[in-house]
Amino acid sequence: xxxxxxSLLIELGTEELPxxxxxxxxxxxxxxxxxxxxxxxxxxxxxxxxxxxxxxxLAVLVPAVAAxxxxxKAEALGPYANIGLDANGQPTPALLGFAAKNxxxxxxxxxxxxxxGERFLARSEKPGQPTAALLPEIVAEALKALPIPxxxxxxxxxxxxxRPAHWLVILHGDAIVDAEILGLRSGRxxxxxxxxxxxxxxxVDADSWLDALRAAxxxxxxxxxxxxxxxxxxxxxxxxxxxxxSDALLDEIANLTEWPVGIACTFEREFLAVPQEALVTTMETxxxxxPVFDAEGRLTEHFIGVANIESKDPAEIRKGYExxxxxxxxxxxxxxxxxxxxxxxxxxxxxxxxxYQQALGSxxxxxxxxxxxxxxxxxxxxxxxxxxxxxxxxxAAALSKCDLMTRMVGEFPELQGTMGRYYxxxxxxxxxxxxxxxxxxxxxxxxxxxxxxxxxxxxxVAERIDTLAGIFAVGMKPSGNKDPFALRxxxxxxxxxxxxxxxxxxxxxxxxxxxxxxxxxxxAAGAPKGKDGVAPQDPAARRNALVGELYDFIxxxxxxxxxxxxVSAEAFEAVRxxxxxxxxxxxxxxxxxxxxxxLPEARALAAANKRINNLLxxxxxxxxxxxxxxxxxxxxxxxxxxxxxxxxTDQAAxxxxxxYVGLLKRLAKLREPIDxxxxxxxxxxxxxxxxxxxxxxxxxxxxxxxxxxxxSQLPTA
Numbered sequence: 001x002x003x004x005x006x007s008l009l010i011e012l013g014t015e016e017l018p019x020x021x022x023x024x025x026x027x028x029x030x031x032x033x034x035x036x037x038x039x040x041x042x043x044x045x046x047x048x049x050x051x052x053x054x055x056x057x058l059a060v061l062v063p064a065v066a067a068x069x070x071x072x073k074a075e076a077l078g079p080y081a082n083i084g085l086d087a088n089g090q091p092t093p094a095l096l097g098f099a100a101k102n103x104x105x106x107x108x109x110x111x112x113x114x115x116x117g118e119r120f121l122a123r124s125e126k127p128g129q130p131t132a133a134l135l136p137e138i139v140a141e142a143l144k145a146l147p148i149p150x151x152x153x154x155x156x157x158x159x160x161x162x163r164p165a166h167w168l169v170i171l172h173g174d175a176i177v178d179a180e181i182l183g184l185r186s187g188r189x190x191x192x193x194x195x196x197x198x199x200x201x202x203x204v205d206a207d208s209w210l211d212a213l214r215a216a217x218x219x220x221x222x223x224x225x226x227x228x229x230x231x232x233x234x235x236x237x238x239x240x241x242x243x244x245x246s247d248a249l250l251d252e253i254a255n256l257t258e259w260p261v262g263i264a265c266t267f268e269r270e271f272l273a274v275p276q277e278a279l280v281t282t283m284e285t286x287x288x289x290x291p292v293f294d295a296e297g298r299l300t301e302h303f304i305g306v307a308n309i310e311s312k313d314p315a316e317i318r319k320g321y322e323x324x325x326x327x328x329x330x331x332x333x334x335x336x337x338x339x340x341x342x343x344x345x346x347x348x349x350x351x352x353x354x355x356y357q358q359a360l361g362s363x364x365x366x367x368x369x370x371x372x373x374x375x376x377x378x379x380x381x382x383x384x385x386x387x388x389x390x391x392x393x394x395x396a397a398a399l400s401k402c403d404l405m406t407r408m409v410g411e412f413p414e415l416q417g418t419m420g421r422y423y424x425x426x427x428x429x430x431x432x433x434x435x436x437x438x439x440x441x442x443x444x445x446x447x448x449x450x451x452x453x454x455x456x457x458x459x460x461v462a463e464r465i466d467t468l469a470g471i472f473a474v475g476m477k478p479s480g481n482k483d484p485f486a487l488r489x490x491x492x493x494x495x496x497x498x499x500x501x502x503x504x505x506x507x508x509x510x511x512x513x514x515x516x517x518x519x520x521x522x523x524a525a526g527a528p529k530g531k532d533g534v535a536p537q538d539p540a541a542r543r544n545a546l547v548g549e550l551y552d553f554i555x556x557x558x559x560x561x562x563x564x565x566x567v568s569a570e571a572f573e574a575v576r577x578x579x580x581x582x583x584x585x586x587x588x589x590x591x592x593x594x595x596x597x598x599l600p601e602a603r604a605l606a607a608a609n610k611r612i613n614n615l616l617x618x619x620x621x622x623x624x625x626x627x628x629x630x631x632x633x634x635x636x637x638x639x640x641x642x643x644x645x646x647x648x649t650d651q652a653a654x655x656x657x658x659x660y661v662g663l664l665k666r667l668a669k670l671r672e673p674i675d676x677x678x679x680x681x682x683x684x685x686x687x688x689x690x691x692x693x694x695x696x697x698x699x700x701x702x703x704x705x706x707x708x709x710x711x712s713q714l715p716t717a
Contacts, residue, residue, distance in 0.1 A: 069128025
């Protein structure tokens with residue numbers, strides 16, 4: 001590397017940083033430094049910049065950073081010529097002041113022209129500043145821009161940061177860049193591992209920093225640290241076992257350690273009588289331990305802790321880890337045993353004392369509404385040929401919130417649903433009911449599956465419909481980034497369950513059913529107030545308006561759902577234009593439109609349908625009647641009529657079977673007669689009867705396509 005370019009190292013040492021925020025802080029710091037260099041025109045290999053971090057430091061290493069800014073060129077626009085020069089062509093005070101401000105003589109000013117006329121222009125050049133002089137400001141800006149929701153103060157200083165800062169290293173090559181940040185003077189002394197190497201670490205130059213820290217038992221590269229955590233877990237895992245190290249747990253462990261070392265541990269086998277989800281939650285969430293499973297996926301009595309020290313006596317660390325986890329497991333076992341002493345249904349009475357929402361009543365009131373919805377939905381699905389037991393769905397709904405009142409869920413809220421399944425099974429409930437109590441929460445997160453069982457799917461749909469209807473009714477629908485009831489997630493979960501479960505259900509009718517169960521007071525609570533401050537007393541009209549709002553809210557979530565699956569916005573809008581109330585049917589139409597759009601005839605037919613729509617719009621109010629064959633002209637017009645009649649013969653069967661792909665492919669054969677029609681036939685003729693008949697023919701052709709979607713929404717070129 002030349003003397004004019006050298007690697008730049010910036011390291012800020014702190015007290016232990018929040019592990020869940022460390023990666024975000026590190027990425028933002030590195031980006032801020034690189035942006036600062038780029039903004040000032042300092043040449044550097046920004047693509048090769050690397051972020052580093054550990055629990056006690058944020059750092060960035062940028063290769064090939066120039067020692068100085070390039071020549072700085074500037075332009076300044078001055079007064080227009082009619083203002084800068086007087087009638088004799090002499091400079092006015094305005095022009096003289098502009099020249100003096102920019103440090104140039106009047107005769108050195110240039111002229112440029114814009115929309116308003118000719119004006120004066122001052123160009124200037126000055127040498128760039130040394131990079132070392134600009135770095136303090138760059139670092140300060142990068143730190144100020146970090147996403148720190150609650151900065152800390154320490155000592156008697158005015159400055160703040162996410163944690164107290166203790167050292168600062170800024171090296172450009174082997175030279176110290178003088179700076180004072182957060183009260184720290186920069187130098188070349190870093191810090192090693194808190195216990196293995198408590199003394200300062202001398203850093204010779206920027207490129208040797210990473211190895212110097214590694215020698216001091218600090219792995220500053222987060223990717224390397226993650227690899228070491230994986231290797232350590234695998235090293236100490238019992239033979240034939242399968243440690244479960246999720247990405248989230250791996251990230252947290254890596255951000256809690258600078259020199260990770262695996263420690264194999266065990267707990268008493270009697271705790272395995274507790275549902276494994278509770279034990280795993282304790283290990284992963286509370287203690288950051290890695291649970292170990294056997295080859296069949298059952299939890300074993302083994303677990304792995306990852307220490308931040310290479311101990312001379314790892315047995316002592318193991319004892320400490322086992323001692324910490326034992327009382328938490330004992331609590332879980334106690335809660336589980338206590339809960340099993342009474343059936344799950346015994347908790348229903350307690351739900352009456354828990355308020356769900358003031359205008360919507362208690363959690364028990366919500367449970368009653370969901371149970372009725374589940375019964376109605378199950379029966380409607382049976383009518384559509386989908387086998388589901390309405391009695392089981394109703395029973396599952398009646399028990400769906402009971403586990404919220406158990407001691408186990410009170411201690412581990414993330415186990416709601418899971419514990420309901422265990423308690424229902426232990427109480428002798430039907431296996432489908434027990435499974436539904438767990439599954440109806442799905443999808444719990446992005447990428448999660450929907451409920452697998454039909455009873456679970458029905459309960460998932462009923463629960464979300466009641467939630468959405470109720471919260472919309474009381475006027476608490478999401479706005480901006482505020483969504484306290486997670487209605488956007490509920491809406492997407494509802495849509496996914498209906499689509500991926502292939503549940504033929506009229507969503508509008510179900511929302512209407514849900515709204516009909518709400519008390520009038522709840523509907524009035526969210527109704528728009530009149531000028532007199534009183535909400536209109538028309539519950540039926542209010543419900544009708546809410547049904548439309550809820551349906552549109554669901555479709556808004558679907559736009560992103562389909563975009564993630566590669567469906568174009570035009571294909572989605574083509575189906576949305578029809579607003580099918582059955583989302584499973586909506587999905588079939590979308591997939592059919594996507595397949596149709598790939599056909600060679602698609603663009604021409606989309607253009608033709610757009611033209612048909614425009615003609616019908618121009619003739620709005622004329623009224624379309626049946627096509628009169630006697631008024632048809634021979635040639636292209638009669639050929640289109642015959643081709644369309646042939647397509648109509650097949651259309652009914654396609655629609656009945658919901659074979660929208662087949663229907664659109666059949667209609668694609670109309671391309672040639674449609675093209676010939678528009679080439680040879682004048683639609684808007686003077687003869688009113690002929691004109692109306694031609695519009696009726698086009699309306700019938702367009703209507704056949706509209707049986708699937710509005711394909712005029714598709715690209716035409």
